[in-house]
Amino acid sequence: MNILIKNAQLNGSEIDIYIEGKYIKQIGKDFSVQADKVIDATKKAVVPGFVNAHTHAAMTLFRGYGDDMPLMPWLEQKIWPNEAKMTREDVYWGAKLACLEMIKSGTTTFFDMYHKFRGTADAVEEMGIRAVISGVCFDHFQPEQAEKCKSNNIKLYSEFDEYSDRIKYAIGPHAIYTVSGELLQWINKFSSERNILIHLHLSETEEEVENSIKHFGLSPVRYLYKLGVLSPRLVIAHGIYVDRDEIRMLADHGVKVVHNPASNMKLASGIHFQFKEMKEAGIMIGLGTDGCSSSNNLDMVEAMKLASLLGKAWRKNPEALTAGEMLKAATESGASILDIKAGRIEEGYLADLSLVDLNIPAFTPNFNFVSNLVYAANGSCIDTVICNGKVLMENKKVPGEDEIMERAAQVAYNLMTR
Known part of the structure; x- marks a missing residue:
């Protein structure tokens, strides 16, 4: 799958990111590319996973x-x-x-x-x-x-x-x-x-x-x-x-x-x-x-x-x-x-990245995004997650998450009573 992320904030600038397969292929603005999926990242910042x-x-x-x-x-x-x-x-x-x-x-x-x-x-x-x-x-x-x-x-x-x-x-x-x-x-x-x-x-x-x-x-x-x-x-x-x-x-x-x-x-x-x-x-x-x-x-x-x-x-x-x-x-x-080519938003790196929701109190005002992320936010600020070029979470929802939590709780209770 090829993914185009549009209008994401990175280092104070608004950019687009084109993901081809499992790698970041292009970073810039207004690409002439055909993508299988387009993600509008307006009011979102992109960070490495x-x-x-x-x-x-x-x-x-x-x-x-x-x-x-x-x-x-x-x-x-x-x-x-x-x-x-x-x-x-x-x-x-x-x-x-x-x-x-x-x-x-x-x-x-x-x-x-x-x-x-x-x-x-x-x-x-x-x-x-x-x-x-x-x-x-x-x-x-x-x-x-x-x-x-x-x-x-x-x-x-x-x-x-x-x-x-x-x-x-x-x-x-x-x-x-x-x-x-x-x-x-x-x-x-x-x-x-x-x-x-x-x-x-x-x-x-x-x-x-x-x-x-x-x-x-x-x-x-x-x-x-x-x-x-x-x-x-x-x-x-x-x-x-x-x-x-x-x-x-x-x-x-x-x-x-x-x-x-x-x-x-x-x-x-x-x-x-x-x-x-x-x-x-x-x-x-x-x-x-x-x-x-x-x-x-x-x-x-x-x-x-x-x-x-x-x-x-x-x-x-x-x-x-x-x-x-x-x-x-x-x-x-x-x-x-871990010897993995990830951890940076850069062309040629693995497409392991997240979109941070900026439309929340922790990023208001947003004088310094990194400071707000580290000192004001918590993990709930993450809106979208991509790993290996595949969307794992979008709009803060992971497919099947309710079933996973319910089943894991049952397993935990059963373990303690065995």
């Missing part, structure tokens, strides 16, 4: 369950026991609800880590969104579990190409306290041979750092350095508790970092994410929401605001973490982390 660079999509089923608890008791008492009961169908409906929520708030790509890979992949395929999905790994330092993890991921990698090119495979070791050093080294080799990303929680809490020093004799980043697994393929989520030397180690090895302000605050993991220091060191930084059980929504507009305000507050510096920096982290940087 957001990239949610750290999610656990199917955890929408746990939204509001086990709130106001510390990280480890929350995981051990509320999350892990119920996750053990989940079926592929549970994950499918949880992920489908997540895709719906992300589409409605302007996200076109997400980086996921969760059990039942195929449940998430099936939901992504049907919803038309784009995702990098991690084959999750735990071995809890038990050799037989490590072997099972290896064989599962070898099988997943050999089969995932049955899905469309909107879905990419990554490998997701959960954390250094649930995955042995030997398995992390195997994962690094597996990743290197196939040129795939590694998705890992790291340095999320003070307790994690203390336990790393206690058990391994080193802080988390230094431990990974000793194992030889720091590389440009490694993407770490959180990275709150890192010192100057560790930032240098991450930068020297091309490691990427994803900031998750909502879950960091809600779980009281920490507030001092060193965005400025990492950026100055040359580290690419993306933004994520984390799962809905630890952030309660998947709204990347809200994530941009939280990241900016949190960074300003602890530094006591209103110039820190500007709105423009946050928008770039939520779009272009996230796409670069």
